């Protein structure tokens with residue numbers, strides 16, 4: 001857990017501040033006025049039932065979608081509506097629920113291509129460190145299409161690290177992976193947060209959430225319905241209703 005002083009950062013100092021963002025797709029309200037902030041080195045879990053707006057929130061923060069209203073700030077700089085490449089260069093980078101690799105390129109080239117969108121300087125060294133951290137050094141010359149599903153998740157995570165981000169958004173990065181790979185991912189999050197990188201982590205795996213997250217945000221129908229530490233959330237009536245059915 002972080003010292004209280006780190007959590008007490010003002011929103012100007014906060015690496016990530018999301019203020020009242022909303023996104024509609026036709027008649028669907030995917031995100032409905034969500035506000036949150038996350039401090040340096042903090043790991044914030046974003047949980048909620050399928051379709052509650054978690055991935056859309058990530059798209060708004062990382063530039064894949066423009067919010068209809070509200071704002072996204074990165075260390076006080078308003079990045080609302082910036083294109084993905086520009087937000088990645090500024091320091092917010094995300095993984096996708098389904099890995100978005102160049103499947104006909106090697107792991108090495110996938111990693112280096114990601115650095116082009118972010119911080120190219122020192123990319124070669126960063127790649128070596130990243131593949132070692134994620135224990136995929138032995139497959140760097142393999143095509144991405146030759147990797148297992150779990151290894152592809154590691155490369156997806158590695159590509160984010162290659163952009164040298166200040167804020168990493170992980171969308172179900174441990175879904176469907178073997179416990180050994182899950183352990184590698186947890187170790188990497190731990191290692192990176194100690195360098196001050198902020199994480200928002202979408203997860204359905206409650207054990208993982210309990211282990212890694214400082215606090216949780218629960219979404220339902222596009223809104224935040226609860227916030228707090230794991231124990232508080234587990235006992236929250238709104239959370240039980242969101243997961244187990246409404247009254």
Ligand SMILES: Nc1ncnc2c1ncn2[C@@H]1O[C@H](COP(=O)(O)OP(=O)(O)OP(=O)(O)O)[C@@H](O)[C@H]1O
Pocket residue numbers: 025028029030048049050051052053054055056057097
């Ligand atoms: N590009 C889009 N066009 C139309 N509707 C969309 C689009 N993206 C998301 N939605 C809708 O917005 C709502 C929220 O979807 P989102 O993918 O953000 O949910 P989620 O919480 O990530 O769900 P899951 O846990 O299943 O991944 C859903 O009703 C979804 O169908």
Ligand SMILES: [Mg+2]
Pocket residue numbers: 054055056097
């Ligand atoms: Mg999703």
